[in-house]
Amino acid sequence: MESRVSALESEIAELKQELISSADLIKALAEQNSQLVQAVSALQKRARLLLVAVAALGVGVAVVATLLFIR
Incomplete structure (x- = not known):
């Protein structure tokens, strides 16, 4: 049971990091879009x-x- 909880906590930490990375990417893309x-x-x-x-x-x-044609 303890190993399962530890594995889930590790997965949650990875997902949090992915969420932060995704948010940073979205912010950077929004900035680039504004410049474009x-x-x-x-x-x-x-x-x-x-x-x-x-x-x-x-x-x-x-x-x-x-004028040239008229002359």
Whole structure:
């Protein structure tokens, strides 16, 4: 009986350690996820800015081409 109790106590200690390790991993993954969300947000803003710049450049090229064509 004593050996069974000792084995169960040992298993409980191992499970507690696994629980702590899992909690640490979840915390680290949540932190990484937050950083990734921020990075994606920044990239989306840059993509929108680039789209606006390309559109403005396209309009400028069209205006110049039209002015050259009219002459």
